[in-house]
Amino acid sequence: xxxxxGRNWRLVRADTDAVPSSVRRFMARARxxxxxxxxxxxxxxxxxxVVGGLIWMVYGTSVLGVRQVRVVGTEVLSAVQVEQAAAVxxxxxxxxxxxxxxxxxxxxxxxxxxxVVSRDWPGTLVVEVVxxxxxxxxxxxxxxxxxxIDTEGVAFRTVPRKPAGLPLAKLAAPxxxxxxxxxxxxVLAALTDDLREQLVAISVEAPAxxxxxxxxxxxxxxxxxxxSEVKAKVSTALLNRDGRTIDVSAPSVVTIR
Numbered sequence: 001x002x003x004x005x006g007r008n009w010r011l012v013r014a015d016t017d018a019v020p021s022s023v024r025r026f027m028a029r030a031r032x033x034x035x036x037x038x039x040x041x042x043x044x045x046x047x048x049x050v051v052g053g054l055i056w057m058v059y060g061t062s063v064l065g066v067r068q069v070r071v072v073g074t075e076v077l078s079a080v081q082v083e084q085a086a087a088v089x090x091x092x093x094x095x096x097x098x099x100x101x102x103x104x105x106x107x108x109x110x111x112x113x114x115x116v117v118s119r120d121w122p123g124t125l126v127v128e129v130v131x132x133x134x135x136x137x138x139x140x141x142x143x144x145x146x147x148x149i150d151t152e153g154v155a156f157r158t159v160p161r162k163p164a165g166l167p168l169a170k171l172a173a174p175x176x177x178x179x180x181x182x183x184x185x186x187v188l189a190a191l192t193d194d195l196r197e198q199l200v201a202i203s204v205e206a207p208a209x210x211x212x213x214x215x216x217x218x219x220x221x222x223x224x225x226x227x228s229e230v231k232a233k234v235s236t237a238l239l240n241r242d243g244r245t246i247d248v249s250a251p252s253v254v255t256i257r
Contacts, residue, residue, distance in 0.1 A: 065091040067123035074129050076111050076157060085109050086117075086127055094119050102127070110156040135188055136169035136202070137162045149174055151189070153181040168201035180204040183225040187212075190228035192236045223249025 069088050071079040086102050099117040106115040106127055116128040134148035138155070139162070148157045149169065153176040162168060167188070174181050184204045191199065201213040212220035212235075220235050222228075231248040238246050243256035 062091040062093065064094050064122050066094055066097065066125055067091075068125070070120070070124055070126045072126065072128045074131065076131055077109065077129065081109065082106055082127055082129055086125075088125055094121065094123060094125065097125060099125075110154075113150070132156045134163070134166055135185065137166050138169050138171055138174045147174065149181070151185060152176050153178065153185055167196075167199045170201055170203040179207050183207045183210060186225040187222060187228050190232045192232050194236050194239060195232055198239065217244060219245050221245065221247040221249050227251055 066088055067090070069083050069086055071082045074082060085106050085108060087105055088097060088102060097119070099119070102125070103115050103117045106112055106117070106129065111131050113130045113132045115130070118126045118128075120126050132148075132150040132154060134157070135151055136149055137146040137159075138149060139146055140158075145158050145160055146162045146168075147155045148159065148163075148166075149155050153174060155174055169181075169184050171178065171180055171184060176182075181204075184202050187202060187210055195212075198214040198218075199212060200215060203211045203213065208224040210222040210225065212222060214220065222231060230251045234248050234251045234254055235246055238254065238256060241256055245257050247255040247257075
């Protein structure tokens with residue numbers, strides 16, 4: 001004690017042995033419980049950080065950006081023409097590229113029937129193109145050029161000369177909505193191989209006035225496009241008969257002259 005009657009207190013660190021073992025065990029178990037309770041939160045936070053980082057890297061940076069546009073399936077078109085129509089910005093995150101919009105732009109090319117656009121990780125956009133297949137050529141005035149049409153009547157390409165093996169279609173106003181064009185396409189689709197081999201041109205002055213012009217100046221009067229498969233078989237069977245004109249407009253009553 002001090003002279004004034006007060007006490008002089010001094011803090012002293014207790015030795016470990018001074019704490020009962022039961023208390024130490026209780027405190028250790030409490031720490032373990034706190035650690036176990038915090039562990040899921042720590043793991044969850046770590047997962048969120050990792051996933052968030054990956055999402056940011058994929059969608060927000062150019063690490064996985066477009067490095068190449070690979071064009072597949074072109075014959076008439078060049079890869080450059082398709083790339084220009086696709087209008088994809090290089091280094092744009094591949095995951096953010098609007099593939100539907102790219103497909104729509106590519107299908108805007110006249111020669112493209114349809115296209116498929118897909119991602120090839122880590123940095124390639126693949127554009128698969130299916131071009132239109134010509135089934136006939138329509139001559140311009142004076143035969144200065146020829147317009148190719150496909151099975152739907154779509155005019156998609158102009159060439160200076162008629163491609164070999166492609167029939168000439170004599171149509172006033174070729175196009176998908178033209179009744180004469182649709183009639184011609186119906187007949188062309190029904191022809192047999194033998195008849196197609198002999199075919200030089202198809203003339204449609206009106207839906208019921210269809211004529212096939214064959215080799216050796218022979219003509220098949222087709223009439224309209226009804227029963228075209230029957231007319232095609234009948235015409236084929238009569239190709240070896242004499243006569244320059246075969247009339248199958250009424251296939252049950254055929255005339256040759």
